[in-house]
Amino acid sequence: MILTVNQLTIAERLDIKHCAIQKPQFIGVIGANGAGKSTFLAALAGLLPIAPHSIRLQQHDLALMTVQQRRQQISYLPQFASVSTPVSVLQVLQQGLVNLTLAEQGRAAIERVCDEFNLVSLLSRSITELSGGEQRRVHVARACLGHATLALFDEPGSGLDIGYQLELMDHLKARSDQGQLVIAALHDLALAAQYCDQLMLLHQGQLVAYGTANEVLSDRHLANTFGIKATWLCNDDGVALLAQRLTINQNS
Amino acid sequence: MRSSWLWGYLAISCVLGWLYLGIGHYHFAWWPVDVLQQQIWLEIRLPRLLLAWLNGCALGAAGATLQVLLRNPLAEPGLTGVAGGAAVATVVVLYFGWLGAVSLWLPIIGLLGGAASLLVLWAIAGRDPSGTHLILAGVAVAAAAGAVLAVILNLAPNPFAFQELSLWLMGSVANRGWPQVSLIAPCVVIGAAILWSQRAFIGAHIFDQATLLSLGFRYASSMWLVLMAVTLLVAGSVVSAGIIGFIGLIAPHLVRLLGVQQPARLLWYSAMSGGLLLVVVDALVKWLPTRVELHLGVVAAIIGAPVLILLLQRTAKS
Numbered sequence: 001m002i003l004t005v006n007q008l009t010i011a012e013r014l015d016i017k018h019c020a021i022q023k024p025q026f027i028g029v030i031g032a033n034g035a036g037k038s039t040f041l042a043a044l045a046g047l048l049p050i051a052p053h054s055i056r057l058q059q060h061d062l063a064l065m066t067v068q069q070r071r072q073q074i075s076y077l078p079q080f081a082s083v084s085t086p087v088s089v090l091q092v093l094q095q096g097l098v099n100l101t102l103a104e105q106g107r108a109a110i111e112r113v114c115d116e117f118n119l120v121s122l123l124s125r126s127i128t129e130l131s132g133g134e135q136r137r138v139h140v141a142r143a144c145l146g147h148a149t150l151a152l153f154d155e156p157g158s159g160l161d162i163g164y165q166l167e168l169m170d171h172l173k174a175r176s177d178q179g180q181l182v183i184a185a186l187h188d189l190a191l192a193a194q195y196c197d198q199l200m201l202l203h204q205g206q207l208v209a210y211g212t213a214n215e216v217l218s219d220r221h222l223a224n225t226f227g228i229k230a231t232w233l234c235n236d237d238g239v240a241l242l243a244q245r246l247t248i249n250q251n252s
Numbered sequence: 253m254r255s256s257w258l259w260g261y262l263a264i265s266c267v268l269g270w271l272y273l274g275i276g277h278y279h280f281a282w283w284p285v286d287v288l289q290q291q292i293w294l295e296i297r298l299p300r301l302l303l304a305w306l307n308g309c310a311l312g313a314a315g316a317t318l319q320v321l322l323r324n325p326l327a328e329p330g331l332t333g334v335a336g337g338a339a340v341a342t343v344v345v346l347y348f349g350w351l352g353a354v355s356l357w358l359p360i361i362g363l364l365g366g367a368a369s370l371l372v373l374w375a376i377a378g379r380d381p382s383g384t385h386l387i388l389a390g391v392a393v394a395a396a397a398g399a400v401l402a403v404i405l406n407l408a409p410n411p412f413a414f415q416e417l418s419l420w421l422m423g424s425v426a427n428r429g430w431p432q433v434s435l436i437a438p439c440v441v442i443g444a445a446i447l448w449s450q451r452a453f454i455g456a457h458i459f460d461q462a463t464l465l466s467l468g469f470r471y472a473s474s475m476w477l478v479l480m481a482v483t484l485l486v487a488g489s490v491v492s493a494g495i496i497g498f499i500g501l502i503a504p505h506l507v508r509l510l511g512v513q514q515p516a517r518l519l520w521y522s523a524m525s526g527g528l529l530l531v532v533v534d535a536l537v538k539w540l541p542t543r544v545e546l547h548l549g550v551v552a553a554i555i556g557a558p559v560l561i562l563l564l565q566r567t568a569k570s
Contacts, residue, residue, distance in 0.1 A: 047465050071468025078462035084323065085458040087513050095459070098452050099468035139463075 002181050003044075003150065004056040010048055013039045014205045021198075026176035028192035029185045030216075031202035032226050037185040038079050040202065041152045044183065045076035057150055071099045077143035079154040079185070082135070086128040089119060089138050096142035103147075113141040116171060132159040140168065144175070151175060153184040157191070169195040189230075193217055194239040201225060261524055265305075268531055273297045275538045299433050303425045304534040304548070305527040306436045307493050308503070310443065310485040312526020313519055315500025316507070317447060317482050320457045320515040321475070322381040325505070326563060329486040330497035332390035333369045336397025338483070338490040339420050341365025343401055347408035354431035359439050362487030363480075369393045370479060423496035423549035425534055432492040439488025446481035447519060450474055455516040496549045498556025499526050499533075505563065 005019040014036045021027065029037050042048050044055060046062055055062040057073060065073070083092055093113070097106045104112075114120050117137050127135060136159045143153065153172065157165040165188070173195055176182040186192040192199055193213035201209040201216050203225040209216045222230050223246055231242040273293055274280050284290040311329060318327035318334075329335045342362045345351045351358060376389035401420060405413045425432075447454065453474040456467050465471060489496065503526035504518060512521050533551050540546060 042462070045466050047462065067468045067470055071466075074466070076463075076466040078460065078466075080460060081463050082460045083458050084460075085513050085515070087458055091514060092458065095455060096467075098456050142463075 001056075002058055006054055006056075008043060008050065008054040010039055010043055010050065012205070014043065016040070016205075016207045019200070019207055019210055021181060024176055024179045024181045025197040026173050026195060027181070027183045027198050027200060028196035029183060029200045029202060030187075030189060030192055035202040035225070036205040037202055038154055039205075041076070041154050041183065041185055042078075044150065045074055045152050046070045047076070068099065072101060072146065073149045074152065075143045075146055075148040075150075076152045077139055077154060077156055079158070081139040081142075083127050083139075086126045088124055089127050089130070090123045092127050092138060093119075093142060093145065096145050100146050102145075109145050113144050116144065117141040133161060133164065136160055137164065137168075144171075147180075149181060151180050151182045153182070155185050155187060157186070157188070165191065189217060190239045190241045193232075193241075257521075261528070265528060265531075268528065268535070269301055272301050272531060272535045272538075275535060295429065299429045300425050300534070301531060302433050303428055303436065303492060304530045306433065306440050307423075307425065307489045307496060308499055308527035308530030309523040310436065310440050310489045310526075311496060311500040311530070312503035313444065313447060313523035314482045314485040314489075315526070316504040316515075316519045316522035317454065317478060318500070319504055320454055320518065321478060321482075322386060323457065324381060324386055326387050326501070326560075327381075327390075328498070328501035329482070329489075330394065330495055330500065331387060332373060333393025333397055334366045334373075334483060334486050335490050335495045335497075336394045336401070337369025337372075338362035338366035338487045339495050340397050340400050340404070341368070342487075342491050343404050343408075343420060347405060347410050347413045349409070354435060356435070358491040359435060359484070359487050362491045363484050366483035366487050366490075367480070369397065370483060418547060420494045421549070422547035423494035423552075424547045425493050426537075426545055426548075428492070436488040436492040439484050443481045443485040443488070444523070446477055446484075450478050450481075451516045451519070454478060454519065455514065457515055494549065496530070496552055498549075498552045498560065499530055501563075502556050502559050503529055505559070 001020055001022055002024060003021040005016050007018070008014065008016040029040060031037050039048070043050055044062075046065065050063050052063045053061055057065070060069065062070075090110070093110045094106070097109065102109055114123065117140060119138060119141055122130060122134060122138070127138060130138070136156075140153070140156050143151065156172070157168050160168060169191055172182050172184060176197070186196075196213065198211060199209075199213055199216040200207060201221055208225060209221055217230070219229065222228050227246050228243040229246055230244075233240045233242065274282055276292075281289065284293045315328045318329065318332060319325055341364055342358055345358070345361050346353065351361070372393055373386065373389050377386040398421060402417055405417050405420075408414075453469050456464050456469065459467070504522040506525055506529070507518055507521040510521070512518055530548070530552070533555070534548055537546050537548055537551050
């Protein structure tokens with residue numbers, strides 16, 4: 001068991017009874033706005049006060065882990081990650097190595113993520129001068145610097161072109177194949193269905209469904225949580241969905 | 253790159269320091285010619301030079317740290333009321349005769365006062381310290397501190413106390429000596445040591461709060477330590493020279509204009525340039541042929557206020 005969530009309650013925003021993830025994989029967290037996706041990820045990252053035993057990462061109780069242990073084992077990309085100081089991309093990545101113990105040299109780690117996310121040409125530029133999508137790529141790369149057991153990404157693809165979004169999903173998938181548990185909050189249901197091994201559907205702070213895309217993205221769930229009816233278009237290359245808004249009557 | 257900056261700084265400081273020592277009331281001298289001159293150089297001008305430089309360093313470092321920590325380019329010891337709080341506490345113990353003018357307890361009393369205004373500030377604007385909220389709260393705290401200062405000096409048993417109000421509000425390094433230097437020097441050393449030990453934490457403030465929290469710092473204790481270091485620097489400055497405004501604001505922005513942006517470097521460069529800046533301002537104070545010597549803070553404000561207005565305009569636009 002790599003991650004277990006038990007009776008996780010955070011104020012009135014999140015209330016997850018039980019959920020267990022057995023092996024490293026790519027998990028998508030989906031849900032409407034305000035469903036508790038970001039709160040869930042922040043709680044997993046250890047940013048919010050939680051009760052003892054409510055989250056276990058491998059054999060450790062998250063509430064009792066030291067900041068140093070959390071730093072090594074969990075990487076986290078917040079939804080609104082930003083750097084407002086006009087420092088260079090290289091300096092941002094160097095700063096992102098802080099408190100991180102790596103087997104490789106810090107420079108090697110930076111070179112690795114730069115190759116992975118096509119940042120080499122941006123390294124000497126000031127981060128505040130980059131476009132939103134380019135900045136997002138830098139932040140994703142920053143979160144990928146270490147070799148965490150649990151990698152959390154809160155809407156990693158927001159602001160990215162479709163090409164980069166697909167590339168990003170490929171990278172996240174590859175990381176999960178290499179033994180990392182990747183949990184990402186995602187907005188795009190089609191991308192989530194196409195790439196994720198399992199999906200978690202949150203609704204009003206509760207975990208409504210957890211399983212494969214087929215099980216989670218059922219007509220009933222989509223109607224209840226998003227208020228839509230979906231027509232799925234699938235072929236070997238991927239998945240797309242045509243969504244129709246449901247009226248309130250059908251919804252309830 | 254780095255060492256050339258340092259050598260350049262040292263060279264400029266030495267030249268400026270020498271010129272500063274030569275400035276007298278009536279004429280300028282390159283070298284103390286007789287015993288009396290020598291005494292003036294060593295007992296009056298040298299401590300004043302060091303006092304100005306140390307004050308500038310303390311305020312520059314404190315201002316830069318506050319700006320980085322609160323992610324607010326307008327934060328400054330004077331504007332945030334930290335200096336005001338330190339001054340009130342110091343004045344209370346001084347003018348009611350509880351402590352002597354150069355007691356080594358003074359910086360600690362100032363520290364308590366500064367910490368008290370930090371707490372008030374945090375209570376008002378702690379949720380979003382990057383906004384104008386903080387500055388408004390700070391101005392309120394600073395104004396309250398100024399008023400309380402006036403009341404205390406009015407009520408103080410010492411008949412000359414009130415005449416010294418402007419000295420506290422405007423700041424001055426005139427008519428002081430080695431004892432005042434020995435008040436601020438330990439504060440600067442300890443404050444700088446704490447800031448140095450927390451440089452990784454300060455440097456990580458280029459990131460947003462959520463990212464910062466995930467980077468493996470013990471946030472609460474690091475934050476406390478750094479804020480205490482800032483308050484100690486400000487307290488040392490206030491007990492030795494009163495409230496000198498604007499240096500803490502201008503020095504970091506000057507350094508940014510030179511192209512230094514990384515918080516950890518910004519800090520040390522601001523301290524160095526703050527020291528130099530205050531020496532220049534004090535040299536102006538000595539050199540200007542006014543009937544009564546102007547207060548250091550007045551000249552700093554005359555230069556600093558327009559800078560503040562420019563900065564406000566630029567932040568309002570962006």
